[in-house]
Amino acid sequence: MAHVHFSAGLRSSFTGGVADLVVEATTVRALIRALDERFPGIGEKLSSGTSVAIDGEIIPDADLEALAPHAEVHFLETLGGG
Amino acid sequence: MTIAEDPATTAPGYKWVGTRMIRPDGFEKVTGRARFGADLKLNGMLYGHVLRSPHAHANIVSIDTSEAEKMAGVRAVITRADFPAPSGPAGDQDLQRNAMAREKVLYEGHVVAAVAAQTRGQAKAAAEAIKVVYEVLPHVMTVDEAMAPSAALLHPNLMTKGIDPAPTGPSNVASRALYQGGDLDLGFAESDVVVEGTFTTKPVHHGYIEPHAAVADTTPNGRTTLWCSSQGHFTMRAMSAKVLGWEPSRLKVIPAEIGGGFGGKTTIYLEPLAVRLSQKAGRPVKMVMSRDEVFRATGPASGTKIVAKMGFKNDGTMVAAELWMAYEAGAFAGSPAGAGSMTALAPYTVANFLIEGFDVVVNKPKVAAYRAPGAPMSSFAVESLIDEAATKIGMDPIEIRLKNAVTEGCQATYGPKFPRIGFVETLEAIKNHPNYQIPLGPNQGRGVASGFWFNAGLNSSATVHVNEDGNVIVVTGSPDIGGSRASMALMAAEEFGIDAARIQPVVGDTESVGYNDQTGGSRTTLATGAAVIEACRKILADLRGRAAKQWDVPLDKVEWVDGQAQHVDGTQPPLSLEDLAKGWNRTGGPLTASAALNARGVGSAFSTQVVDLEIDPDTGHVTVLRYLTAQDAGRAIHPSYVEGQLQGGVVQGLGWALNEEYIFDRNGKMENASFLDYRIPVASDMPMIDTIVVEVPNPGHPYGVRGVGEVGIVPPLAAVANAVEHAVGRRLRDLPLSPVRILDAILNKDC
Numbered sequence: 156m157a158h159v160h161f162s163a164g165l166r167s168s169f170t171g172g173v174a175d176l177v178v179e180a181t182t183v184r185a186l187i188r189a190l191d192e193r194f195p196g197i198g199e200k201l202s203s204g205t206s207v208a209i210d211g212e213i214i215p216d217a218d219l220e221a222l223a224p225h226a227e228v229h230f231l232e233t234l235g236g237g
Numbered sequence: 238m239t240i241a242e243d244p245a246t247t248a249p250g251y252k253w254v255g256t257r258m259i260r261p262d263g264f265e266k267v268t269g270r271a272r273f274g275a276d277l278k279l280n281g282m283l284y285g286h287v288l289r290s291p292h293a294h295a296n297i298v299s300i301d302t303s304e305a306e307k308m309a310g311v312r313a314v315i316t317r318a319d320f321p322a323p324s325g326p327a328g329d330q331d332l333q334r335n336a337m338a339r340e341k342v343l344y345e346g347h348v349v350a351a352v353a354a355q356t357r358g359q360a361k362a363a364a365e366a367i368k369v370v371y372e373v374l375p376h377v378m379t380v381d382e383a384m385a386p387s388a389a390l391l392h393p394n395l396m397t398k399g400i401d402p403a404p405t406g407p408s409n410v411a412s413r414a415l416y417q418g419g420d421l422d423l424g425f426a427e428s429d430v431v432v433e434g435t436f437t438t439k440p441v442h443h444g445y446i447e448p449h450a451a452v453a454d455t456t457p458n459g460r461t462t463l464w465c466s467s468q469g470h471f472t473m474r475a476m477s478a479k480v481l482g483w484e485p486s487r488l489k490v491i492p493a494e495i496g497g498g499f500g501g502k503t504t505i506y507l508e509p510l511a512v513r514l515s516q517k518a519g520r521p522v523k524m525v526m527s528r529d530e531v532f533r534a535t536g537p538a539s540g541t542k543i544v545a546k547m548g549f550k551n552d553g554t555m556v557a558a559e560l561w562m563a564y565e566a567g568a569f570a571g572s573p574a575g576a577g578s579m580t581a582l583a584p585y586t587v588a589n590f591l592i593e594g595f596d597v598v599v600n601k602p603k604v605a606a607y608r609a610p611g612a613p614m615s616s617f618a619v620e621s622l623i624d625e626a627a628t629k630i631g632m633d634p635i636e637i638r639l640k641n642a643v644t645e646g647c648q649a650t651y652g653p654k655f656p657r658i659g660f661v662e663t664l665e666a667i668k669n670h671p672n673y674q675i676p677l678g679p680n681q682g683r684g685v686a687s688g689f690w691f692n693a694g695l696n697s698s699a700t701v702h703v704n705e706d707g708n709v710i711v712v713t714g715s716p717d718i719g720g721s722r723a724s725m726a727l728m729a730a731e732e733f734g735i736d737a738a739r740i741q742p743v744v745g746d747t748e749s750v751g752y753n754d755q756t757g758g759s760r761t762t763l764a765t766g767a768a769v770i771e772a773c774r775k776i777l778a779d780l781r782g783r784a785a786k787q788w789d790v791p792l793d794k795v796e797w798v799d800g801q802a803q804h805v806d807g808t809q810p811p812l813s814l815e816d817l818a819k820g821w822n823r824t825g826g827p828l829t830a831s832a833a834l835n836a837r838g839v840g841s842a843f844s845t846q847v848v849d850l851e852i853d854p855d856t857g858h859v860t861v862l863r864y865l866t867a868q869d870a871g872r873a874i875h876p877s878y879v880e881g882q883l884q885g886g887v888v889q890g891l892g893w894a895l896n897e898e899y900i901f902d903r904n905g906k907m908e909n910a911s912f913l914d915y916r917i918p919v920a921s922d923m924p925m926i927d928t929i930v931v932e933v934p935n936p937g938h939p940y941g942v943r944g945v946g947e948v949g950i951v952p953p954l955a956a957v958a959n960a961v962e963h964a965v966g967r968r969l970r971d972l973p974l975s976p977v978r979i980l981d982a983i984l985n986k987d988c
Contacts, residue, residue, distance in 0.1 A: 160652055163417030163591075168401045203326075204398075208653040212837060212937075213691060229652035232414055232575030236693045236758020237500020237606035237947055 157186055157222045160229045169197040183207055184218040186228065205230045253730040254940055257877045258737045260723045266494070274450030274466030274493040275525045282452070283312055285507070285514050285524035286360035288350040288367050289534060290342035293376035293600040293905025294389065297341055297349065301368040305352060308366060310359035313517035315510065316350045321482035329479050331569035335603050336480045336509050341374070343391055343568035344600050345906045346533030353514040353522045376600040376905045380542050380563035383409040383599045391568060391598045411570030414578040414594040416651055424557025424589025428548025431557075432625040435544045436618040436970045438954070439898035440537040440565065443607055443889070444917040447496025448531045453511035454521040459487060461512050466493040468502045468716055469755025474747050480509035488512070491746040498718050499889065500606030503755050506535055532910035536605025537899060538613075539564040539572045545618040549626045553640040555587045562615055563595040567603035572596045573611025576691075579651035580951075581615035583689040584660055584843060585641040590650055600905050606757060608886060609690040609947035613893065613954050617972070620686040620955030625968060634685040634959070635668045638845070659869030659933030660843035663687070666867035666929045667845045673865075680852050681862065682964030687845040688951025692944035693758025694836030698751025699768035701729065701776055703828035707815030709733060711772075712745040714753030715765040719946055720878030724762045725769050727874050728940065732773035734800035735814060751833045759944025762874055763935075764836035770939050771832035783824035784812050838937015842948040844868040846887065848956045852964045857980030859895055859961070861922070866952075867929035871943030876930060879945050884926040886949020892918045893950070894957035898973050 159176045166172050171194075180186035191198030207217035208229040214220055215233065222228065265271040302314045317339050323330035333339075338347045350367050354360035375389035382388060388409055397404050399413035425431060451465040467473045470490040478485040495502060507524040515522040526534070541564050548557035560581055566572035578594035594615075627637040642664060643649065645657045664687065667673055677683060702710040711729050715721055722742040730737035753765065781795045784802035788795070788809045795802050801811040821827055849862040866883050873879040896916045900908045909915045934941025954972060962968045967982045 162415065162652060164399050164413070164415035166417075167415060168399065211653040211656050212839065213653070214837075215695070227653070231652060232579060234576050234579075234691060234693070234758075235503075235573060235606045235610050236691075236760065237503070237608040237610050 156224060157226045157228050159186065159190070160227070162230065165197065165230060169194045169200065181222055183220045183222065186222065187218065201230055204233055206233055207231070251731055252734070253727045253737050254872065254874050255876060256727065257875060258723055258727060260720055261726060261742055262717060262722050271494045273447055273496050274464070277452045277464050277493070277523070279452065279454060279521040282521040282523050283353040283355060283518055284357045284360050285351055285353045285511055285522045286357065286364045287348055287510065287530070288364040289530070290338065290345055290347040290349055292342055292371055292373050293345050294374040294391070295342050295371035296374060297338060298370040298372050300350060302350065304368065305363040305366040308359065308363045310355035311352060311363045312355070312520060313353040313514045314350065314363070314367070315513050315517060319513055319517070320480060325479070328571070331571070332476060333480050335569055336505060344602050346530070346602060347568070348510070348534070351510045351514060353518045377409060378599055378601065378901055378905055379540070380565055380597045380599065383597050384563065391600065395570065395598065409598045411566060411596040411598060414575040416578055416592040417590065418650065419589030421557055421559055421589050421591050425548045427550070427556050429551040430549045430626050430629050431546065432622045432629065433546035434622065434968070434970050435542065436621065438541045438614045438617060438972045440540040440601060441893050441897040442532060442537045442915065443497065443499040443501040445497025445499060445501055448526040448528060449502070449506050449535065450525040451507040451511040452521060452523045453515040455512060455516040457519070461487060461515065462489045462491065463508060463512060464491045464493055465508055466495045466502065468495065468498040468718060468757050469753065470716065471714060471747055471752050472503065472755050473505055473508055476505040477508045477512060480505065481512060489746060489748050492716050492744050495716050495718050499608050500610060500757060501536060503606050503757050504536065528912060529910045532915065533907055534602055536567065536603050538607035538610070539566065539604045541565065541614040543615060543618040545622055547622045547626065549630065551630060553630060553632050553637040555585055555641045556589060558582055558587050558590040558619070560592045560615065560618065562593065563597050564611065564614070565599045565601060565604065566596050567601045568598060569603045570596055570598060572604055575611070577611030577615040580612040580689050581619050582650040584643055584687050586643055586647055587641070587650065592650070608889065608950040612688060612690055612951045613890065616686070616688050616951045617954035617958065620952065621958050621968070621970065624684070624955070624959040624962070635664055638687055639664050655841065657933060657936055658841055658843060659931050660687070662931045662933055663843050663845040663867040663869055666931055667847050667865060670865055670929065672863055672927065673847055675849065677849060680854055680964055681849060682960040682962065683847060683849050684956040684958065684960030684963065685845070685847045686952035686955035686959060687843065688948050690759065690842050690948035690951060692763070692839050692842050693760040694764050694839045695754040695758065695760055696835050697753050697765040697768040698831065698833040699765060699772045700750050700831040701769065701772040701829065703776060703814065703818050705818050707813065707818040708739045708741065711740055711742045711769055712750045713765045713769065714745055714747070714750045715756045715761045716744055718756050719882055720875055721756065721761045721765065723878060724766060724874040728766050728769055729773050732770055732777065733814060734798065751831060759842065759946040760836065763839065763938055763942045763944055766874070766942060767836055767938060768832045768834050771834065772830045775830035775832065776828055779828060779830065780817050783817055786824055787812065787820070838935065840871050840935025840937055840943035842869060842943050842945065844948045844952055846952040846956050848960050850957065850960045850964065852961065852979060854983055857976035857983065859974065859979065861891065861924055863924050863927070865927045865929070866949060867931055868945065868949060869931045869933050869943060870945045871935035871938065872932055872941035873930050874940065874942060879930055880928045882945045883928045883949045886947065887926045887953055888918050888923060890950045890953025891957065894954045894972060894974060896973050896975060
C-alpha cells in the first residue's frame with residue numbers, strides 16, 4: 156500500500172481536491188495506472204513532466220521503481236540542474 | 238611534486254579522501270597545453286559562420302542564398318531547408334527550432350543560416366550576402382508585457398498547463414506550478430508581523446570565459462566525429478542527433494576541455510550546424526562563437542518578477558507565505574519556475590503557504606540552466622522578507638532562521654520529508670564565526686541569507702583498468718568542470734589503498750565509456766563517483782580471488798588492506814597490486830571492470846552566507862568588505878575544490894546582485910553584449926571569500942558526499958540586498974543593485 160500525496164497543482168487539475176490517498180501498488184507504473192482509473196487524465200500528466208519522490212528521494216523516470224509497503228510517494232515538477 | 242599538500246585535512250578513517258592532491262589536469266591547463274573547444278585544427282578544415290536574426294520577432298518570408306553560394310571560398314550554405322521538419326515531443330521541437338529558425342525568428346540572435354568557407358572572413362562575408370526577407374512582428378520582452386491580455390503571441394498553439402479550468406486559447410504562459418499548504422488566510426490572521434513587496438531580477442549570463450566551439454568531421458559513409466566543449470558529450474550527441482534527424486550512434490563526440498559552463502553548456506548551439514555544414518561540404522568544419530554571439534544567442538538565467546508576502550509571530554515563527562512568481566523562459570517554454578517554486582520556502586517550516594510559479598515565453602534567447610536554476614530569484618524575495626521581519630521583530634537574522642529551519646524528518650513545502658541534512662549546522666557555523674561579531678562602521682551593512690538546492694543523481698558509468706605495472710586508469714564520461722578528475726582519483730585511491738598519484742583519471746569520449754548524463758545538478762562527485770567506487774570494488778573482489786587462487790586458500794582467507802592482498806592469518810607474504818598485475822597471465826587475464834548506475838541517495842545542499850559591505854554615499858558604489866559562506870558538503874573529497882565551488886557560487890551571485898543585467902533597446906536588441914558593457918565581477922572587486930565546509934555526511938553515498946556546485950549561488954542576492962538595506966536604511970527590491978540604483982535610494986531615502 157503506497158501513501159500518495161498530491162501537490163496543489165494536481166489537486167486543482169485532477170483529484171478534485173483530494174490531497175492524500177492510500178493505493179494498492181507495488182510499482183510506480185501500477186500506481187499511476189490505478190490513479191488514472193480513479194482520476195482520468197492524471198496518468199498522462201504523471202507519466203511525463205513529473206519526477207517522483209519515493210520516501211523522500213526524488214527519482215526521474217521512475218515508472219519501474221518498486222514501492223515498498225507503506226512507501227510515501229510525491230509527484231513533483233521535473234527539475235534541471237546547472 | 239607533493240600530492241598530499243595538507244594531509245592533516247584527511248577525513249577521519251580515510252587516507253586519501255579529504256586530502257588536497259594537485260589536480261591531474263592542472264599542469265596542462267596552466268601551461269597552455271590543454272585543448273579547449275576552439276584549439277582543434279584538422280587538415281582541410283573549413284570555418285563556419287552563422288547568420289543571425291536582427292529582429293526580436295519576425296516571420297521569415299524568404300531566404301535567398303544564391304549570391305552567397307557563388308562567393309569565393311564558400312563550400313556550403315545551410316538554412317531551415319537543410320534540417321528535417323520539427324517532430325517529436327514539444328521540447329524536442331523547441332530544440333530543433335532554436336538550433337535553426339523555421340517559420341519565424343523569436344529573438345535577436347536566432348539562427349537563420351550558416352556558411353562554411355575556407356577562411357573565417359569568407360564565411361562571414363558570404364553569410365552577410367544571404368538575403369532574408371522578414372515580416373517584423375510586435376515583440377514582448379518582460380513577463381508583464383508577455384502576460385498582458387493583448388500581448389503578441391510567440392507560439393500560436395501554446396496553451397497554459399496547470400490551470401483549472403484549462404484555458405480555451407493560447408497565451409505566452411506555458412505553465413503554472415502550484416504548491417499550497419494549510420490555510421493562508423488563517424496564517425496571515427495569526428501573524429503579528431506581515432512583510433511584503435514586489436521583487437525583480439534581470440536576465441544574467443554565466444559569463445564562462447570560453448565561448449561555445451565545435452568542430453565536426455563527417456566522412457563519406459556518414460559517420461561523424463564532433464569535438465566540442467560541453468558539460469556532457471553524451472547529451473550533445475543526443476540533442477544534435479534530434480536536430481539532424483539521426484540516430485545518436487551515428488555521432489562520436491569527443492569532449493574538449495571546458496572553460497566554464499555553470500549550466501550554460503548543457504545544451505546545443507553550434508554542434509548540429511557544424512555537422513550539417515561538414516556533411517554538405519565534405520570537409521571538417523570549425524565554428525567558434527564570438528562573445529557577442531554568446532550574449533545574443535545562448536541562454537541566460539531567467540529574468541523574474543516575484544510578488545511576495547510573509548507573516549510571522551512576534552517570536553519569529555513563520556506562519557504564512559504567499560508567492561506569485563513569473564519567470565522568463567526566453568523564446569521557448571522551459572524556465573525554472575517550477576524549481577524556483579519548490580526551493581523558495583524549502584529551508585523553512587511554514588504551516589500556511591501558497592506558491593504559484595509561471596513559465597512565460599518572451600522574445601529573448603531561450604534561458605539555460607545556471608547553477609541551482611530558479612532558486613536564486615525566489616530565494617532573493619523570501620530571504621529579503623525574512624530579513625525585514627527580523628528587523629521589525631528585533632530579532633537576529635540567524636536566530637529567526639534557526640527558529641524556522643528544517644531538520645531531518647521535516648516536510649518540505651514541495652512535499653517529501655527531508656532525510657539527514659545540515660542546514661542548522663550552516664546557520665550555527667556562521668553565528669559562531671568571528672566575522673559575525675566584527676563591529677561595522679559608518680555606511681557599512683551586514684546581510685545574512687540562506688539557500689537550498691536539491692542536487693541530482695542521474696546516470697553514470699565508469700570503467701577502471703589496472704595496468705601491468707599496478708597503476709590504475711579510471712575512465713568516466715563526465716566532463717571535468719570543477720575538479721572531478723581529482724575527486725575520482727582520490728576515491729579510487731581510497732578504494733585500492735594506493736597513492737592517488739598512481740591513479741590516472743580520464744574523461745572518455747562517447748565510444749570509450751558507457752553513457753553518462755551531464756556534469757550538472759551538482760551530481761558528478763556523487764553519481765560518477767559512485768560508479769567509480771563500484772567498479773573499483775569489482776576489481777578488488779577480483780584481486781582477492783586471484784590472491785586466493787595463488788595461495789590456494791578459500792576466498793574468505795584473503796582481505797585487501799593498504800593496497801595489498803593479505804592472508805587473514807598472516808601465513809602468506811602479502812601480494813601488492815603490482816604483484817597481482819604482473820601475474821595476471823596466470824590468474825585470469827587483465828584486470829578491468831565497469832560499473833553503470835542510476836544514482837540514488839542524493840543528499841540535498843544548504844548554504845548560509847553573511848556579507849559585510851560599505852557604500853560610498855557620494856557614488857553609490859558598493860565595496861564588499863568581507864564574505865563568509867558555510868555550506869554542507871556531506872564529505873569533502875577534495876577540500877580545495879569544494880572551497881572553490883563555494884567561492885565561485887558566491888562570486889557569480891555577487892555579480893548577479895550588484896552589476897549584471899541584460900539591457901535591451903525598444904526594438905528588443907541587446908545593447909550590452911560585451912564584457913565592457915556587461916560587467917561580471919573581477920578579482921580586484923572581491924575580497925577573499927571565506928569558507929566553512931560543514932560536513933554532515935550524506936547517508937546515501939559510500940563516502941557521505943553531497944553535491945556542492947550549485948547552492949552557493951542561491952543566498953548572495955538576498956544577502957547583498959539585506960546588507961545594503963542595513964547600510965542605507967532603505968529596502969531595494971530590484972536587481973542589480975548598481976551604483977545608480979543605490980545612489981537614488983540614498984538621495985530619495987525619505988520618499
